[in-house]
Amino acid sequence: MPWSPEVPFNELPPLPPQGLDLEPKPVLKATVEARTALATLAQAGQLLPNPNILIHAVPLLEAQASSEIENIVTTADELFKHADSGGGDHATKEALRYRSALFAGVGSIRERPLTAATAARICSELQGRDMAVRAVPGTRIANPTTRQIVYAPPEGADLIREKLSAWERFIHAEDDLDPLVRMAVAHYQFEAIHPFHDGNGRTGRVINILMLIEAGLLQEPILYLSRAIIARKNDYYRLLRAVTAENAWIDWILYMLDIVRESATSTTRKIAAIRTCQEDIAERARVATPGGRDAQFLAVLFEQPYCRINTVADRCDVSRQTASTWLHALVEARLLSDVKVGRELLFVNHDFLDVLTRPE
Structure with missing residues (x-):
């Protein structure tokens, strides 16, 4: 029976297709x-x-x-x-x-x-x-x-x-x-x-x-x-x-x-662009805040473009106050921006977000 788009394809053949070379x-x-x-x-x-x-x-x-x-x-x-x-x-x-x-x-x-x-x-x-x-x-x-x-x-x-x-x-x-x-x-x-x-x-x-x-x-x-x-x-x-x-x-x-x-x-x-962005921000962050010399802090900034104070505190094993100070210092240096989402304050790595979302 020939295939018809309106009839259930119950005769769908099993794989591999018979009589066909799949790798010409x-x-x-x-x-x-x-x-x-x-x-x-x-x-x-x-x-x-x-x-x-x-x-x-x-x-x-x-x-x-x-x-x-x-x-x-x-x-x-x-x-x-x-x-x-x-x-x-x-x-x-x-x-x-x-x-x-x-x-x-x-x-x-x-x-x-x-x-x-x-x-x-x-x-x-x-x-x-x-x-x-x-x-x-x-x-x-x-x-x-x-x-x-x-x-x-x-x-x-x-x-x-x-x-x-x-x-x-x-x-x-x-x-x-x-x-x-x-x-x-x-x-x-x-x-x-x-x-x-x-x-x-x-x-x-x-x-x-x-x-x-x-x-x-x-x-x-x-x-x-x-x-x-x-x-x-x-x-x-x-x-x-x-x-x-x-x-x-x-x-x-x-x-x-x-x-x-x-x-x-x-x-x-995209990986090459991420590496370039990461190196640039790391260099500028070292000048902007003591946290910029913390390898784990820099890693957190580049796991996702939106970062939370609690995430930095937990991952870097520092107090919430220290994490907040580090993040706000990067906002002052215009490396991050802060945005309120509901009751939560998030810190946005716009350069990283741009690299992730633009076509490569």
């Missing part, structure tokens, strides 16, 4: 380029005095961008402002849950292999409630502008579980397929299965990062894929659909490999 020469070339960019990123990350900079900042940027793909729009500034409190408007809270889901996923694969249960845990964190596979029929995916139905995922909880089990087996298959190609193919399949009532897109993009960590291509979730996807969002959805309608796997794989290469290169440039 163009894919092999793109894979080498993406792997080289990832290796360069890993080396650049090791040059940062404090690797927590990336571990804290990049997941928030990824949260903002991945949520925006699903039309959950907030700003990186709002996310950093409310990163520790979990506050903000509805969209900000939604995006912050993406970061929680990413960290939950990373913690999970440190203990056991990636499975459908991992996906359910990630989706539950994203949605703020327990998420099980879809049991109610009638799910249809429509063009947000025209409202025309473009895809109907498989239906029936048992069938969805079967397809997820096959997806798991493909993820962990012992063959020669490159992990980057496996990630691209598995991402399509997960989105095509569309196992949950909501949150599938964001769950699938978290899984991309987990697969790269599990394969040893990343050590921490410091790759920022979603900004590149946003820049080519129409291609993302067009190529996903082309796999379903035309079996156009190679175009899809090449797209995802290019997203990885582009994202790794961009993040490497």
